[in-house]
Amino acid sequence: MRTNKMRWLTLLLVIMLMVGLLAGCGGTEDPAPEEPAEPAEPAEPAEPSEPAAGDVSITVAAGAVGQELELTQAAAERFMDENPGVIVNVLDTPDLAQDRLGLYLQFFEAQSSEVDVYQIDVIWPGDLAEHFVDLNEYGAGDVIDEHFPAIVENNTVDGKLVAIPWFTDAGLLYYRTDMLEKYDFEPPTTWDELEEQAAAIQEGERADGNPDFVVFVWQGDSYEGLTCDALEWISSNDGGNIISPDRMITINNPKAIEIVDQAAGWVGTISPTGVTGFGEEDARAVWQGGNAAFMRNWPYAYSLSQGADSAVAGNFDVSPLPAGDSGAGAATLGGWQLAVSKYSENPEVAAEVALFMANYDNQKIRAVEGSMNPTIMALYEDDEVLEASPFFGSLYDVFINAVARPSTATAPNYNAVSTAFFRSVHSVLTGDTDATTAFEELELDLQDITGFDIE
Amino acid sequence: MGSKKKHSELAKREERTAYKLLIPALVILLVIAIYPLGQVFYTSFTNRQFASSQETEFVGVDNYKSLLSMTVQKLEQEVDPDTNQPLFDEEGNPVYERPIAVLPREPIRYREYKQFSLFGNSYVLGATDVDFIDAIFNTLLFTVSSVVLELTLGLGIALVVHSNFKGRGATRTAMLIPWAVITVVSARMWEWMLAPNRTGFFNTLLDAMGTGNGRIAFLASSDLQLWAMVAVDVWKTTPFMALLLLAGMQTIPDELYEAAAIDGASPVKQFFSITFPLLKPAMAVALIFRTLDALRVFDVFQVLLGQSQYSMATYNYFQLIGNRNMGLASAIGVVIFIIIFGFAIGYIKMLGVDMDETA
Incomplete structure (x- = not known):
């Protein structure tokens, strides 16, 4: 009867596997109440200063990219020095925006009071507005005029100030000063110019014995970064903003199609074929290794490219991104804000912490020590800030004119809209289809997602 | 007779004990497997949003329809509007209608998944969720x-x-x-x-x-x-x-x-x-x-x-x-x-x- 035994054993094994599957599925699908407790574990409390009875404890969920966590913890210390009786903990969160959003959503799903202040991406206020308090009711009204109006508008949903701007980002063109000098070029002001220069430099450098040279690197992977890059191309070519602020789908237009087809032509010529798998850090790795003459990236790459381990230190500069038919370059608006959870037990104190961290002095420290772009306009005229990052002054216009992604108009569907968009552009870049076909289909996809009219 | 009866009572008692001993295992199975799976099954018939206060509605099998619906449509050859003659491209291949014009859009939209030829006709395979x-x-x-x-x-x-x-x-x-x-x-x-x-x-x-x-x-x-x-x-x-x-x-x-x-x-x-x-x-x-x-x-x-x-x-x-x-x-x-x-x-x-x- 060995046969029978074996059969039973197998059945048992299969059942065990199936149960494992269920548990796996259930884990993601089912909002198990104990789940949110887990992410709280890696919390690194900032020096608990002898907790006394009646102390209020505030937790800030903040980013930990580069020096971020360090700077936020220092700001928490300063707040605690000024406000005895309040303990501010800093919770570090995943580096990738998408993962961070996943963590936040678990807190919100459980309506958890675990975290009081959230660091949120510039594209989230629309989607997450319902989970945050109106900061105007907590004294933000007095200081909000100091910040860039475009960001304040982005963070205002139905008249409610969802988050206070903390630091901003905009796409920049990094170029190698030594290369441009060698080939006698001026920094490119149009995409066509960039193409010409890139082709010449690539030919020259490869002939000079660097077969790894690729000239122009950017973010072409199928992710949010591609939405930023593609929006810059389209906007600089007068191709609109994917979905206009008055909720019309504008993406399927000749200007947008033209520039995206042009960009698809870069892949495998002036940019490596692998660029369709590049994120910010992949581009920076090639650039910092000295194997590219141009890079599209965010300001954070500036201080890192000047670092001791960088092959391009001292040999590069930044400029606004090139222009298309519109005559002016466009930079996508990025950056992070601080929002106060509606489920917080002490929203007043939490709002105080958020406003403190985003005030003039604290943004200045972040700008000087971490070269993070402040959102307070006056800081762009501050001598200490300008000394640390000279390009803040010369590129002031780029930062204040940055193009916002259509996140507020499409809330709460921005992520679906953006995913449809970058997957569509990605399929053009990899040559699976052309922009005419892709955008015709995308237009209908966006209509399905949002229900808006097509222009 | 008597001993047999006694024996079967003993057996029954043992059976009961056995069932009682099984209870913990069953409870664990219920909590860690059956309950989450049931929840997933139930949620799959609703339009529930994750981390949102939006009202959840029962939508029947709509989710499954939008995931798995597929269709096959025949692509007709394009006709030159002036001469009424079938169109051919430069290489002499017939030009067919574009799938996006053929695939149904109501009540749910089908997207192009693959084009294929069969017996000299051209078809497009459409899916709602490619x-x-x-x-x-x-x-x-x-x-x-x-x-x-x-x-x-x-x-x-x-x-x-x-x-x-x-x-x-x-x-x-x-x-x-x-x-x-x-x-x-x-x-x-x-x-x-x-x-x-x-x-x-x-x-x-x-x-x-x-x-x-x-x-x-x-x-x-x-x-x-x-x-x-x-x-x-x-x-x-x-x-x-x-x-x-x-x-x-x-x-x-x-x-x-x-x-x-x-x-x-x-x-x-x-x-x-x-x-x-x-x-x-x-x-x-x-x-x-x-x-x-x-x-x-x-x-x-x-x-x-x-x-x-x-x-x-x-x-x-x-x-x-x-x-x-x-x-x-x-x-x-x-x-x-x-x-x-x-x-x-x-x-x-x-x-x-x-x-x-x-x-």
Whole structure:
């Protein structure tokens, strides 16, 4: 009867596997109440200063990219020095925006009071507005005029100030000063110019014995970064903003199609074929290794490219991104804000912490020590800030004119809209289809997602 | 009579005790398996949003419809409006209508999945959720190719480490290392090795061998992505497969081989007449393990391909966390469950047949 035994054993094994599957599925699908407790574990409390009875404890969920966590913890210390009786903990969160959003959503799903202040991406206020308090009711009204109006508008949903701007980002063109000098070029002001220069430099450098040279690197992977890059191309070519602020789908237009087809032509010529798998850090790795003459990236790459381990230190500069038919370059608006959870037990104190961290002095420290772009306009005229990052002054216009992604108009569907968009552009870049076909289909996809009219 | 009655009462009592002893196991099963699964089944019939205060409504089978509906439409040849003659392109091939004009848009829109020709006519296959159909296809292709490769390689490795040689114990331990590495970590490692320039191991290797230009984008080009995933998985799980097969080999008595050797059977003959048939049950168990595991692959796809190619599980994750469509994500979970269930049943049936043969 060995046969029978074996059969039973197998059945048992299969059942065990199936149960494992269920548990796996259930884990993601089912909002198990104990789940949110887990992410709280890696919390690194900032020096608990002898907790006394009646102390209020505030937790800030903040980013930990580069020096971020360090700077936020220092700001928490300063707040605690000024406000005895309040303990501010800093919770570090995943580096990738998408993962961070996943963590936040678990807190919100459980309506958890675990975290009081959230660091949120510039594209989230629309989607997450319902989970945050109106900061105007907590004294933000007095200081909000100091910040860039475009960001304040982005963070205002139905008249409610969802988050206070903390630091901003905009796409920049990094170029190698030594290369441009060698080939006698001026920094490119149009995409066509960039193409010409890139082709010449690539030919020259490869002939000079660097077969790894690729000239122009950017973010072409199928992710949010591609939405930023593609929006810059389209906007600089007068191709609109994917979905206009008055909720019309504008993406399927000749200007947008033209520039995206042009960009698809870069892949495998002036940019490596692998660029369709590049994120910010992949581009920076090639650039910092000295194997590219141009890079599209965010300001954070500036201080890192000047670092001791960088092959391009001292040999590069930044400029606004090139222009298309519109005559002016466009930079996508990025950056992070601080929002106060509606489920917080002490929203007043939490709002105080958020406003403190985003005030003039604290943004200045972040700008000087971490070269993070402040959102307070006056800081762009501050001598200490300008000394640390000279390009803040010369590129002031780029930062204040940055193009916002259509996140507020499409809330709460921005992520679906953006995913449809970058997957569509990605399929053009990899040559699976052309922009005419892709955008015709995308237009209908966006209509399905949002229900808006097509222009 | 009396003693028999007493005996059956005792038996009944024992039966009751047995049931009582089963209760904890049943409760655990109920809490950790039945309840979440029931919840998922129920949610899959609603339009529930993740982390949102939006009212949840019951939508029936809408989620399943929008995931799985497919249609085939015939593409008519384009006609020149002036001459009323069928159109041909420059190479003399007939020009057909564009699929986007043919596929129905109401009540749900169909997107183009594939075009194909049959009996001289051109057709388009449309699906409401092309990404999910792609994800199913990707996962199945991944599962079949990786499991077949793992079985073949694993069998070879198991045969080698089953034989007697010096350092056998150390080899057996060392061969398990890839399997012991956390998948996310090994995926990152492979990400570096597959880098699209000569910082990557494979590009350097191919370049040194004189093929490729040193800039092959393994993870970004749609032709190579899936095979890269198969490579990572085969590297990682072959040792596990080998271990299961090795355990099976050790249950085969040495006397059989001795007898075969005396009868003059060659090692090859011994393998096909003794090892292979007696290894079948162990092989079947290993296959079930690996197939069911491969069908729910998540980590490798998520780390290496993100949102450029989905497996069924990463598409599920994207719909839940990215798009916050909890209802739709639950429906995907149920579909995955059914597919895996189908495979499991198939294997049990196949195994049953095998067992009868060996018996």
